[in-house]
Amino acid sequence: MLIKSFFGPAITGLRFPVLENIHKEIPIRVPEPETAFLHIYRNGVSVTGGIENLQVGAALKTGQRIAVELEGVKASAVSPVTGVVSQVSGQTGYSGKNYLKIAVKVDRKEQFDPGFRKAAEEPDGSAIMPFLDALPGNTDFSFISALQKPIRAFIVYGIDTEPFVTTNQFILAARTEELRAGMERLRPLFRGCRIFVAVPPYLEAMARITRAEVTVVEPVYPFTLPEMIMKKAFNFEIPAGRRIEELGVAFVNAETLVAMAEAFESGTPGVRKHLTVVTKNGDAALVNAKIGTPVGKVFSAAGIHTSPGDLIVQGGPMTGRSIHSEDAPVLKNTEALFIRERAEVPFSSDSHCINCGECVRACPAGIPVNMLVRVLENGLWEDAAGLYDLDACIECGLCSYVCPAKIPVFHYIMLGKHEAERIARAEDSDVQG
Ligand code: SF4
Ligand code: SF4
Structure with a gap:
């Protein structure tokens, strides 16, 4: 690296x-609001199943800690309202990150x-x-x-x-x-x-x-x-x-x-x-x-x-x-x-990089963004991390901001980071398993 x-x-x-x-x-x-929504993120856990201890119908008070087990991994949040849980579901968000979504029907008598x-x-x-x-x-x-x-x-x-x-x-x-x-x-x-x-x-x-x-x-x-x-x-x-x-x-x-x-x-x-x-x-x-x-x-x-x-x-x-x-x-x-x-x-495009170098000049981390974007566009996540300094990115978004070809460079980077992390985690669990 x-x-x-x-x-x-x-x-x-x-x-x-x-x-x-x-x-x-x-x-x-x-x-x-009449209904409040909580999102609980937990790295490395699929929350499409395995929610072990939070049920629809559970009563919550304001400030109550909600502790959940997501496939054996502990995670928590704090209820911002008093009310009753009306929905619990696993969701996929930005860059493919999974999270648990909890809807709470609000009771006006706050406790x-x-x-x-x-x-x-x-x-x-x-x-x-x-x-x-x-x-x-x-x-x-x-x-x-x-x-x-x-x-x-x-x-x-x-x-x-x-x-x-x-x-x-x-x-x-x-x-x-x-x-x-x-x-x-x-x-x-x-x-x-x-x-x-x-x-x-x-x-x-x-x-x-x-x-x-x-x-x-x-x-x-x-x-x-x-x-x-x-x-x-x-x-x-x-x-x-x-x-x-x-x-x-x-x-x-x-x-x-x-x-x-x-x-x-x-x-x-x-x-x-x-x-x-x-x-x-x-x-x-x-x-x-x-x-x-x-x-x-x-x-x-x-x-x-x-x-x-x-x-x-x-x-x-x-x-x-x-x-x-x-x-x-x-x-x-x-x-x-x-x-x-x-x-x-502002539109973004799927046109090719014209190699103008604007992103490289703007990048505060000194990353060869023009090269990085090429491997990310092709889904070569490990090359992005191993050869082109993906991990050094400080997530400022300036590369997207300056790109004259309107390539969504920053979103490629965030997706690349998520995928590289997912691969590393899978390799870790293979080694441990
Ligand atoms: S988002 Fe990352 S790659 Fe893009 S300019 Fe900022 S530090 Fe550099
Ligand atoms: S600013 Fe856009 S077009 Fe220019 S080198 Fe970077 S990615 Fe390519």
């Missing part, structure tokens, strides 16, 4: 707007489960980790608490990874004290860890109120991605194919820490999250919705009308994924929803 250093992308655009008045925003509160409070009383902190995993954001607390190596530093996102997304900037500016309280909850769970806050220059003064160490990040994509922050701010390169947590560092969203502070205060894990909704004419609104709320309900609350054929993207503009139904739920890591009018949807 080739291991490339990060040279930084040759393109200079994609600068974030400065949001001077972000602290004055009042998020639109989306009402609780709160005491599980979080009990878990918080356990002295070693391990019982609380599955609840923290379910907080809004991306941090895999169960994984990092189970590592042999301690986490030496948390880097708190006070900036958002993609342009137009505002969640973490809003939380840092508007809920600074709660963020500081969340940091104080984090410290005893990971004793001895240092806490840094990564912020754009205009939020530096606010970040200092938290008393964490402050790292100012250039608000230009992709310098806001974890790998780039590590390289530029800490002069530390993450080796290809390694998870950053294995190196003793973890990223956590400002929103996650505020939700953590609230959870310890109230005894119930946070089940709401903020997300930015960008309309067809480019207007942006910050909304606050329960995890599991169908995106159609978010649009209704924000007064947004969609038409058949509109493109709905869940996630940021660079790496988001299109969704095909307004029943798709807000997930714990849904930072934004973008709507594009049908006529304005």
